[in-house]
Amino acid sequence: xxxxxxxxxxxxxxxxxxxxxxxxxxxxxxxxxxxxxxxxxxxxxxxxxxxxxxxxxxxxxxxxxxxxxxxxxxxxxxxxxxxxxxxxxxxxxxxxxxxxxxxxxxxxxxxxxxxxxxxxxxxxxxxxxxxxxxxxxxxxxxxxxxxxxxxxxxxxxxxxxxxxxxxxxxxxxxxxxxxxxxxxxxxxxxxxxxxxxxxxxxxxxxxxxxxxxxxxxxxxxxxxxxxxxxxxxxxxxxxxxxxxxxxxxxxxxxxxxxxxxxxxxxxxxxxxxxxxxxxxxxxxxxxxxxxxxxxxxxxxxxxxxxxxxxxxxxxxxxxxxxxxxxxxxxxxxxxxxxxxxxxxxxxxxxxxxxxxxxxxxxxxx
Amino acid sequence: xxxxxxxxxxxxxxxxxxxxxxxxxxxxxxxxxxxxxxxxxxxxxxxxxxxxxxxxxxxxxxxxxxxxxxxxxxxxxxxxxxxxxxxxxxxxxxxxxxxxxxxxxxxxxxxxxxxxxxxxxxxxxxxxxxxxxxxxxxxxxxxxxxxxxxxxxxxxxxxxxxxxxxxxxxxxxxxxxxxxxxxxxxxxxxxxxxxxxxxxxxxxxxxxxxxxxxxxxxxxxxxxxxxxxxxxxxxxxxxxxxxxxxxxxxxxxxxxxxxxxxxxxxxxxxxxxxxxxxxxxxxxxxxxxxxxxxxxxxxxxxxxxxxxxxxxxxxxxxxxxxxxxxxxxxxxxxxxx
Numbered sequence: 294x295x296x297x298x299x300x301x302x303x304x305x306x307x308x309x310x311x312x313x314x315x316x317x318x319x320x321x322x323x324x325x326x327x328x329x330x331x332x333x334x335x336x337x338x339x340x341x342x343x344x345x346x347x348x349x350x351x352x353x354x355x356x357x358x359x360x361x362x363x364x365x366x367x368x369x370x371x372x373x374x375x376x377x378x379x380x381x382x383x384x385x386x387x388x389x390x391x392x393x394x395x396x397x398x399x400x401x402x403x404x405x406x407x408x409x410x411x412x413x414x415x416x417x418x419x420x421x422x423x424x425x426x427x428x429x430x431x432x433x434x435x436x437x438x439x440x441x442x443x444x445x446x447x448x449x450x451x452x453x454x455x456x457x458x459x460x461x462x463x464x465x466x467x468x469x470x471x472x473x474x475x476x477x478x479x480x481x482x483x484x485x486x487x488x489x490x491x492x493x494x495x496x497x498x499x500x501x502x503x504x505x506x507x508x509x510x511x512x513x514x515x516x517x518x519x520x521x522x523x524x525x526x527x528x529x530x531x532x533x534x535x536x537x538x539x540x541x542x543x544x545x546x547x548x549x550x551x552x553x554x555x556x557x558x559x560x561x562x563x564x565x566x567x568x569x570x571x572x573x574x575x576x577x578x579x580x581x582x583x584x585x586x587x588x589x590x591x592x593x594x595x596x597x598x599x600x601x602x603x604x605x606x607x608x609x610x611x612x613x614x615x616x617x618x619x620x621x622x623x624x625x626x627x628x629x630x631x632x633x634x635x636x637x638x639x640x641x642x643x644x645x646x647x648x649x650x651x652x653x654x655x656x657x658x
Numbered sequence: 659x660x661x662x663x664x665x666x667x668x669x670x671x672x673x674x675x676x677x678x679x680x681x682x683x684x685x686x687x688x689x690x691x692x693x694x695x696x697x698x699x700x701x702x703x704x705x706x707x708x709x710x711x712x713x714x715x716x717x718x719x720x721x722x723x724x725x726x727x728x729x730x731x732x733x734x735x736x737x738x739x740x741x742x743x744x745x746x747x748x749x750x751x752x753x754x755x756x757x758x759x760x761x762x763x764x765x766x767x768x769x770x771x772x773x774x775x776x777x778x779x780x781x782x783x784x785x786x787x788x789x790x791x792x793x794x795x796x797x798x799x800x801x802x803x804x805x806x807x808x809x810x811x812x813x814x815x816x817x818x819x820x821x822x823x824x825x826x827x828x829x830x831x832x833x834x835x836x837x838x839x840x841x842x843x844x845x846x847x848x849x850x851x852x853x854x855x856x857x858x859x860x861x862x863x864x865x866x867x868x869x870x871x872x873x874x875x876x877x878x879x880x881x882x883x884x885x886x887x888x889x890x891x892x893x894x895x896x897x898x899x900x901x902x903x904x905x906x907x908x909x910x911x912x913x914x915x916x917x918x919x920x921x922x923x924x925x926x927x928x929x930x931x932x933x934x935x936x937x938x939x940x941x942x943x944x945x946x947x948x949x950x951x952x953x954x955x956x957x958x959x960x961x962x963x964x965x966x967x968x969x970x971x972x973x974x975x976x977x978x979x980x981x982x983x984x985x986x987x988x989x990x991x992x993x994x995x
Contacts, residue, residue, distance in 0.1 A: 357708075374708040383710055445737055508743045511750035522752075602698055602739045612738070614836075615699035616707055617714075617972045621863030623836045 348628075359619055371613070371622045372629050379609050379629070382448015391439065392451045395432040398425060399458070407644065409651070422462075444523040448604040450633060456527060456595040456605070457637075461588050463531045468538025473568065475539065476546055487539070494536035499594055502529040507601035526598050534591045541587055545580035546572065578652050585645035589638045596634075606633050682754050682886075682893035683727065683943055691733045694720035695753035698738040701859035702967035702975070703759050703779075712736045715966045719757040719778055719884055719901070722956045726900045726948040731955035745770050748887055755897050757884035759855075775898040777883045778959075779967075780979035780988050782876030783815050784854040786861060789869055791848055796875035800825040805838045805847040807831075811878075816851050819877040839863060842870075853880055858973045876979070896942050903949040905991035906931055907958035909982055914957040917950060930994050938994055949994070959989060 304310070308317055320330040351366025354373070362368035372379070381389060402421040405411050433455070435441035447455070474480075474487035494502075506525040549572060557567040577584075599608035610626040613619065686692055696704035696716050704714040712720075721731035737753050748756045749771055759781075760766075762774040787793050796819075806813050808831040820827050830847045832838040839860045842850040852860065857872050864870060886897050907913075910928050912920045921932050929935040932953075933946035940946060956962060960982075967975045981987025 378706065378708070378710050383706075386710075443735075445735065504742075508746045511752060512746060599698070600740055601743060602737065604698070604738060608698070612699040612706060613708075615701045615705035615859075617701045617705065617859065617862070617967075618707060620701055620859055620972065621865075623863075 367625050367628075368622050369625060371619055371625050374619075375609075375613050378449060378613065379606060379633075380449045381451050382604055382609060383446040384442060384448070384451065385440075385446070388440065388442060391432045391442075395429045396451075396454075398428060426462075444521050447523065449609045450606045452523075452598075452603065453592075453595050453605040453633075454637075456530060456598065457592045459527055460530045460534050460591050460595070464534035464538045464587075464591065465584070467531070467535035469542050469573070471535060471539035472542035472546060475543060491536045491539050494532050495540070497533075499530070499533050499597055500600060502533055503597060503601050505529070522601070523603060526601060526603060530591070530595065534587065534594075537587050537590075538584070541580055541583040542576070544583060545576035548579050549576055578649075578654075581645050581649050581652075585641055589641055592638055592641070593634060606630050680890050682890045683896065686727055686754055690728065691735050692720060692724045692727065692755065693735050693737060693753045694723070695737045695739045695744055695747050695756040695758055696720065697758045698740055700759055700856075701862075702855065702971060702973045704736075704738075704757075713966065715779055715962060716757040716759060716884075718956055718962045718966060720755070722900050722904060722952050722962075723755055723884075723897055725951040725955045726903070726944060727896060729945060729947070729951050731951070745772065745885075748772065748885060751887075754893070755884055755886055759882045760885055762881045762883050771888045772885050773888050773894050774883045774885055775894060776901045777881040777988075778901055779855065779882040781853050781855050781880035781882050782979070783812055783851060783878040783880070784857055784876050785873040786842065786850040786852075786857045786870050787848065787873055788842075788845075789871055793849075793873070796873050796877070797823060797825075799827070799849060801827070802849050803828040803830055803847040805830045805832060805842045805850040807835055807838050807852065808833065812852055815878040835860060855967065855973075855975065858967075858975050862972050892943055896944065899942060899994075900948075900952060901959075902991035903931065903952055903994065904956075904959040904962065905982070905989050906994055907949065907953045908960040908989075909984065909991070912953055912958060913961055914954055917953045921950070927993070927995075936995075 305314075308314055321327045347366045349366075351364050352369055353362045353364055353366070354369050356362070356370045357374050359368070359370070361370050377386070377389070381392060384392060402417065402425055405417040406414065406421060411417075431437050431439060433442070433447070433451075434444070471487045471491055474483045475491065477484050503526055506529040507522060510525055553571055553575065554567070557571040562570065596605055596607040598605055599611065604612055607630045610630045614623050614626050694717075696712065696714075699705050700714070700716075702714055704712055704717040707713050717736065720734045720736065724733045725731040737747065739747050739753075739756075739758060741758075744756055744758050744760065745766075747753050757778065759779070760774075761781075762777065766772060767774055785796050785799070787799075793799060799820075804816060804827050806816060806829055813829070813831075816827070816829075828847075830841060832841055835852065835856065838850060838852070841847060842860075843864055850857070850860070854872060854876060861867050861870055861872065884897055884901065886894050888894075906927075907917075910920075910925065910931060912928060912931065917932070920928050921934055923929065923932075926935065930938055932950045933939055933948070937946060939948040942948065945951075957965070960977075963977065963980060964970045967973045968977065977985070977987060979988050981989065983990040
């Protein structure tokens, strides 16, 4: 009597598991799939091999004159000789430490506020909304013993970041207030004002707003009372974006169940207690994708200021293309500008994805 | 629509002329710098070099005005302006002078509350052809396909020119000048048309600039000149004569290199120009050394031209219409006396 010993299970055939199996199942399951796969691979290969040989292998990275670009590929020298201009615009060279320091401060506060393990979040939040703006203003613009650098000398990435940051920081609270105002039931006057504000600013293109701010406003208060062009553009952007933000927030407020509002009322909470403790924490969580969407589009919209002669990253690149000593490198310039925008927008979107995972309380459907 | 535009324009002019202080010279002296509106990027006219310094014919004109008024060519605040906002920037007092490759036309001169102070570059529409075509004159272009940026006056001038000469052509339209030149390079058309000053800079951007050439014909008039606000005649005179001083200096052979020597010249014309005799500067409300400062710090017209767009620059534009009248060109300045 031999005892039954089951044979050890054999591993699945090689053609069914691992990379090979996955490829067989997904990429080469029948003839038409195989053809499409091969065609796709061919196209990817063509594009990639060209991009790599043009942008990296055959490219020139070092030098300081266009004659250094003789290998036939991309001429990144064009970017490197103008790096400072693309970063700081016409900011005086010996004062580059000022925007640098402001940027380091900004990064410091961002880390403080966004990494969960660092304590004293409230202190950080208060400091970053009170001390940081003042410090950044003094560093960038001047005052308190620092030389004044008028805003028409600002430019490049620095200007993009200033505009985007001011826009973001101002548009979120204004947007929340507008959304709350629009939903208010017992203050019809406030609601009317909010509706008019939102519908007006949302109804006109940003280009028109910037153009009005830059071209028409100075004519109305001509002479002497010359409000700064950058400030005018900034206010225009804030108005425009807060109207968009308001509608995103309103969507989030409407997504909350009626029970949340009624429950808070039943506990005897005042309007602001209800809003701050019950409604907004839940609503803002739902709204993260919408808010980040708006912020990313705000970041990219800042490049529109080039139509009013302010030179952000893209403006500086376009301007550099006209330098007679460096004519003929538009591809390098525009790729660089696109990359600059992509880095920041992509980090924003990654952070928002992280935030969503962290705040996930299992209510997601 | 046109009526509304005119109304807005008129209202703008009224408000502007009411608000902006009439004495620009005073304002500039108090500020210690000339606010100068330039193009936000046009090769050879105003563009920044890799050190961030504004270079070009128009940018140097800003320096010319600063040298004449403040005695220091570097006391300029450059304001980069798009084509659409340039006139309002001037009307509202944001800038004092506008050398921004602006074509002098009757409509602009008469209805915008502006004054053109002269012509610092005679431009005109021309043709860029590939050398393989073997064409030496625009008259031989019958049946050619032409690359154009759409929606510009270039398009209309082209149609006029071909119709006038009884020739036919096939337009190939593009949106931007970058696209137009790459279409031309790729052989999508036989010729490319644009303002001549642009043709030269587009040509340098080609991978093989020597394969194309600019034809001598000019089919439209585009006199480009510095502009000032109307209603301040003193400032108008200063800007006007700053340009004339440069042209006169070239005619008299005064350059930035020999200007100190020339101060001892016996030629009364040179003496009046450089302020060693007479009181020409004072008549303008300036220092008597005004023209000396211009020539010493910026150079005469010919020097500036060669340095920014001519043989000393990558653009290699020939003097052509911009030569002195004595050399068969159009640059002619009234005498300083």
